[in-house]
Amino acid sequence: MLDTLRSVTTPELIEVQLRPAGLLPRALAWFIDAAIRFGIIATLSGALAGLGNFGGGILLILMFLLEWFYPVLFEVLNQGATPGKRSMGLAVVNDNGTPVGWGASFTRNLLRTADFLPFAYGCGIVSMLCHREFRRLGDIVAGTLVIYREKQQALPALADEAPIVPAAPLDRATQRALVAFAERAESLTPARQEELADLVPFLAQADAGPQGAQRLLGLANHLVGRRR
Known part of the structure; x- marks a missing residue:
């Protein structure tokens, strides 16, 4: 078994x-x-x-x-x-x-x-x-x-962006997608990062502050518990 x-x-x-x-x-x-x-x-x-x-x-x-x-x-x-x-x-x-x-x-x-x-x-x-x-x-x-007992895992290596608190709660699938994007960001060109960021609908209603891929990376840093 x-x-x-x-x-x-x-x-x-x-x-x-x-x-x-x-x-x-x-x-x-x-x-x-x-x-x-x-x-x-x-x-x-x-x-x-x-x-x-x-x-x-x-x-x-x-x-x-x-x-x-x-x-x-x-x-x-x-x-x-x-x-x-x-x-x-x-x-x-x-x-x-x-x-x-x-x-x-x-x-x-x-x-x-x-x-x-x-x-x-x-x-x-x-x-x-x-x-x-x-x-x-x-x-x-x-x-x-x-x-x-699972071995303690280190936080994923994400880009060093200031954490951004989301304006509204994010569902689990969105959280996973943001962290996955941040983990792969270094392997993507800046143009491809911005292209993927344009596909995220809630960024269009985002408040003032970092936008595009930079905002996605900031949200991901917040989700994994990083602090500045």
């Missing part, structure tokens, strides 16, 4: 593509985290061995805390990623793309008990293989999604 894409729209009307992670990378991330927890427990058990029953009791408490709070703390405080997930380039987010919170993280991790049934995460594996976004039962109930 191939990974798919999930499109979400932020409150700022920006469309974001989320790529859910499949079974194999999630399983590898789990093994890495399990190895880290095992290493911590093995180290602590040696240190507490000399305390007898008292040390054994402390070790049981630490094992409980590691099992149930290790993933929650990392998911909420470390941008949705335990060390295992981070090493595999994964992160947990809400299904609308926002950062996961305490409630959702607790829910998805407490329901690992259901995902583990009948043994070796049997229910969780079946759920991920049957769900188009590879969600286990805990993810479905908590409204979370495990995705690939």
